[in-house]
Amino acid sequence: MFDLLAAAPALPLDEAGKYVAGAFIVFMVLLVVYVAIMAAKLQRIERELRELASFAESRASSEKAAPGRESETPSISDSLASHGSRGGGAV
Amino acid sequence: MYGKGLRPLSIATVAMLAVSLSLVFFYAPLDADQGFIQKIFYLHVPLAIVALIGFVVGGVFAIAHLRTGNRKWDAYSYVSIHMSVIFGVAVLITGAIWAKASWGHWWVWDEPTLVSFLIVFLMYATYYPFRYAIEDPERQARYASVFAITAGAFVPLNFMAVRMAQSLVHPRTFATANGGLPGEMMLVFLCSLATMALLWVTLVKFELTAKSASGQVKRLRRALDAPAPGGSSRIAPEVS
Numbered sequence: 111m112f113d114l115l116a117a118a119p120a121l122p123l124d125e126a127g128k129y130v131a132g133a134f135i136v137f138m139v140l141l142v143v144y145v146a147i148m149a150a151k152l153q154r155i156e157r158e159l160r161e162l163a164s165f166a167e168s169r170a171s172s173e174k175a176a177p178g179r180e181s182e183t184p185s186i187s188d189s190l191a192s193h194g195s196r197g198g199g200a201v
Numbered sequence: 202m203y204g205k206g207l208r209p210l211s212i213a214t215v216a217m218l219a220v221s222l223s224l225v226f227f228y229a230p231l232d233a234d235q236g237f238i239q240k241i242f243y244l245h246v247p248l249a250i251v252a253l254i255g256f257v258v259g260g261v262f263a264i265a266h267l268r269t270g271n272r273k274w275d276a277y278s279y280v281s282i283h284m285s286v287i288f289g290v291a292v293l294i295t296g297a298i299w300a301k302a303s304w305g306h307w308w309v310w311d312e313p314t315l316v317s318f319l320i321v322f323l324m325y326a327t328y329y330p331f332r333y334a335i336e337d338p339e340r341q342a343r344y345a346s347v348f349a350i351t352a353g354a355f356v357p358l359n360f361m362a363v364r365m366a367q368s369l370v371h372p373r374t375f376a377t378a379n380g381g382l383p384g385e386m387m388l389v390f391l392c393s394l395a396t397m398a399l400l401w402v403t404l405v406k407f408e409l410t411a412k413s414a415s416g417q418v419k420r421l422r423r424a425l426d427a428p429a430p431g432g433s434s435r436i437a438p439e440v441s
Contacts, residue, residue, distance in 0.1 A: 126237040129302035133241045133295040134222075137248075140291050144404070151411050158418045166425060 203410040207403075214396070214403045221389075221396040229389040238302045243389055245295040247397040248288050249318065253356050255285030255401055256325060260353020263346035275342040276438045278349050280408045282328055284401055289322040313366040317359050324352055342438060412438075 225243045232239035259281035266274035296315065297307045309315060331348055335341040382390060 126302060129238055129298050130240045133244055133298045136294045136298070137244055137291050140287065140294075141400075144287060148407060148411055151415070155411070155414050155418055158422075162418065162421055162425060169425075 203406060203413045207406055207410060210399075210403050210406060214399045217392075217396040217399050221393045224389045224392055229386055230383070232386075235303060238299065241295055241299040241302075243393040245292060245299055246390070247394040248295065249292045250394060251397040251401050252285045252288035252292055253321070253360065254398075255281050255288065256321065256356045257353045259285065260350045260356075263349035263353070266342065266346045267350070272342055272438060275346060276409065276412060278346060279332075279438050280405050280412070282325060282349060284405050284408065286322070286325050286328075287404075288397075288401065289318075289325070292318065293322060313363045317363045321352075321356060321359055324355070328352070338438070 221243070225240055229240070229243065231237060232242075259278045262274045262278035262281060266272070266278060296318075300309060300315070301307045328345070328348060332341055332345045335344055
């Protein structure tokens with residue numbers, strides 16, 4: 111690879127250069143935008159998982175503290191509301 | 202499950218991208234006719250080929266869905282088409298840039314190759330509103346599969362029709378028995394094609410993994426007796 115790069119001719123900076131650069135930059139930008147969107151989705155999934163885990167833990171601890179009082183167990187919507195969540199749907 | 206092998210696949214894709222770009226700019230000889238602008242060929246044509254094959258693959262997955270009734274194949278079909286539409290956007294933009302540099306126009310309406318690809322792209326662009334318009338998930342998956350099969354069958358027919366058309370301006374990649382390309386150019390082209398195919402597979406796997414994780418979170422939320430989150434999508438099928 112290094113031999114290949116060493117033997118490579120210099121890129122011509124004529125009129126064609128900006129079009130070629132434009133085409134490859136467009137491709138790279140599309141790729142980066144896609145990866146960024148996927149990263150946002152994964153962050154949302156991670157946040158939802160964190161909320162669900164904390165809810166499950168709080169429910170388990172409240173059941174352990176007061177057995178037979180399931181009716182007072184908080185619903186997940188209450189739990190999420192107390193955390194200021196928007197239901198986990200928003201990014 | 203879907204994330205298995207994603208890391209080595211991603212590393213291989215990045216490595217192949219680096220090798221392909223190096224070959225394009227430092228190994229492939231300059232075209233005698235077009236000069237440096239011909240470098241776009243190594244990006245534009247593989248993207249177009251992979252996008253069109255991806256549409257057909259989406260149709261094949263749709264056939265598997267209709268035959269088995271397994272929603273997994275519907276998700277595969279959806280993601281294949283979704284990724285090919287994204288590749289299609291890149292094809293149209295890079296093609297327009299190449300056209301402007303070579304012919305002096307961003308778009309040429311009497312060129313069969315360009316117009317036929319635009320027709321295929323616009324046809325698949327209707328896939329999303331078509332899916333979204335159907336509420337019932339079962340019907341949505343079934344109708345989307347029928348669409349994917351019909352449109353997937355149209356792609357090779359369209360390709361053959363364009364090949365038979367007598368074009369004067371658009372170059373033919375495989376115009377002659379040996380491909381119409383010198384050996385070095387052919388090597389770089391095949392490397393670029395393999396890279397784009399690998400990129401498509403990696404991104405499809407990436408998307409399926411994300412959908413699978415999202416589906417698992419929804420299952421967990423249901424198991425914890427929770428209401429559905431506000432951001433649930435009716436377009437994209439769930440993968441469990």
